[in-house]
Amino acid sequence: MDYQEIIDRIYREVQPLTAQGKVADYIPALSSVDRNNLGISVHHIKGEKYGVGQVNIPFSIQSISKVFSFTLAYEAVGEAIWERLGKEPSGTAFNSLVQIEYEHGIPRNPFINAGALVVADIILSNYRYPWREFLDFVRNISNDDTINSNEEVARSEKETGHRNAALAHLMYGFKNIKNPVEEVLDFYFMQCAIEMCAESLSRSFLFLANHGVVPYSGEALLSLSQAKRLNALMLMAGLYNESGDFAYKVGLPGKSGVGGGIVAVFPKNLSICVWSPAINEYGNSVAGIEALKRFTSYTEMSVF
Ligand code: GLN
Numbered sequence: 001m002d003y004q005e006i007i008d009r010i011y012r013e014v015q016p017l018t019a020q021g022k023v024a025d026y027i028p029a030l031s032s033v034d035r036n037n038l039g040i041s042v043h044h045i046k047g048e049k050y051g052v053g054q055v056n057i058p059f060s061i062q063s064i065s066k067v068f069s070f071t072l073a074y075e076a077v078g079e080a081i082w083e084r085l086g087k088e089p090s091g092t093a094f095n096s097l098v099q100i101e102y103e104h105g106i107p108r109n110p111f112i113n114a115g116a117l118v119v120a121d122i123i124l125s126n127y128r129y130p131w132r133e134f135l136d137f138v139r140n141i142s143n144d145d146t147i148n149s150n151e152e153v154a155r156s157e158k159e160t161g162h163r164n165a166a167l168a169h170l171m172y173g174f175k176n177i178k179n180p181v182e183e184v185l186d187f188y189f190m191q192c193a194i195e196m197c198a199e200s201l202s203r204s205f206l207f208l209a210n211h212g213v214v215p216y217s218g219e220a221l222l223s224l225s226q227a228k229r230l231n232a233l234m235l236m237a238g239l240y241n242e243s244g245d246f247a248y249k250v251g252l253p254g255k256s257g258v259g260g261g262i263v264a265v266f267p268k269n270l271s272i273c274v275w276s277p278a279i280n281e282y283g284n285s286v287a288g289i290e291a292l293k294r295f296t297s298y299t300e301m302s303v304f
Contacts, residue, residue, distance in 0.1 A: 003270075004050045008052050009298070010040060011040055014291045014294065018037070020278060020286045021278035021285070022278055027156055027157045027258070029150070029153040033059065033060075037057060037260075039051070039053040039055040040053060043271050043272075045209050046215070051198070054197075057198075057275075058195035059195060059261060059275055059277070060193060061194050061195065061196050062257030064255050064261050064262075066115075067208075067230070069123060069134065070230065073119045073123050074226060074230070076123070084122070085106065085107055086108045087109055087233060087236075088108050089108070090240065093240060093241060093283075095112075095163045097167060100170055105175070111255065113163070117168050121176075124184065124187060130187060131187065131190060135147070135194075140219075141214060142196065142200040142203050144196070144204075149190045149193045149195070150193045150195050151190075154193035157189045158186070169181055198275045201263050201273040205265050208265045209270055211267075211268075212226060235254075238254045239254060239262075239284050240283060246284075250292045250293050250295075251301075253303070260275055261285065262288040262289065267303065269301070
């Protein structure tokens with residue numbers, strides 16, 4: 001299969017779609033990103049990589065970071081994580097408050113904001129140097145030592161992140177957040193403000209395409225069954241209340257962020273990241289979804 005030719009074609013075809021949707025501006029520091037950016041990066045577990053467009057420009061990974069934080073928390077506490085989190089699709093927006101009240105502070109899954117806040121709380125309780133170890137983990141799995149969090153973006157979200165603050169306080173009230181709310185929010189905003197390029201993001205998801213093992217280092221991050229479970233969670237919830245539509249159109253587990261990145265994996269084969277900053281009403285990249293849909297159509301890849 002000529003992946004380079006396929007992604008070159010997709011790049012040309014979806015470029016007009018970068019004019020649709022809206023660059024996220026509810027986090028003020030994100031609003032200045034150029035919507036014309038478009039990059040597609042593919043890594044095969046055997047080592048080949050392919051890229052087209054802006055694959056080396058770092059962007060705000062936002063909710064894609066929830067896959068990394070969940071992996072670290074899952075490594076620390078194993079299946080006990082499910083005492084504090086569900087594994088069901090939410091059917092609600094990523095920042096919704098309603099479910100958390102009537103489901104007594106237990107988030108539906110780790111990828112909605114409420115779930116990621118619980119995951120951040122678990123990391124704070126289980127690691128000695130939580131932020132340092134988290135950042136090292138992300139750098140390690142993406143083989144990119146230049147990765148950092150953008151403190152201006154984190155601060156900007158902290159100033160406007162009242163829904164996240166409300167979620168954290170509500171869950172503290174239900175005793176499902178155990179560390180001081182401020183600390184949990186700071187960790188969460190910092191993880192969301194991590195900046196990575198499409199190439200590093202695609203590389204960082206290779207362990208999920210390779211049964212939990214980083215292919216180029218041989219390091220086992222998760223067991224085979226844990227990696228499969230994480231992929232199942234992404235398929236159900238990685239794109240929030242558009243996850244069903246994404247599974248229908250794309251047929252791969254994936255995770256999006258409001259910075260316009262989407263990463264998807266085809267188990268036992270490859271990972272792919274598309275970045276295009278303008279997002280739809282669900283918070284998912286418009287051109288990104290279309291590019292991935294075309295990728296799985298042209299390559300006939302799908303977990304189904
Ligand atoms: N930091 C963002 C928020 O909490 C992440 C949302 C997202 O990428 N979907 O609102």
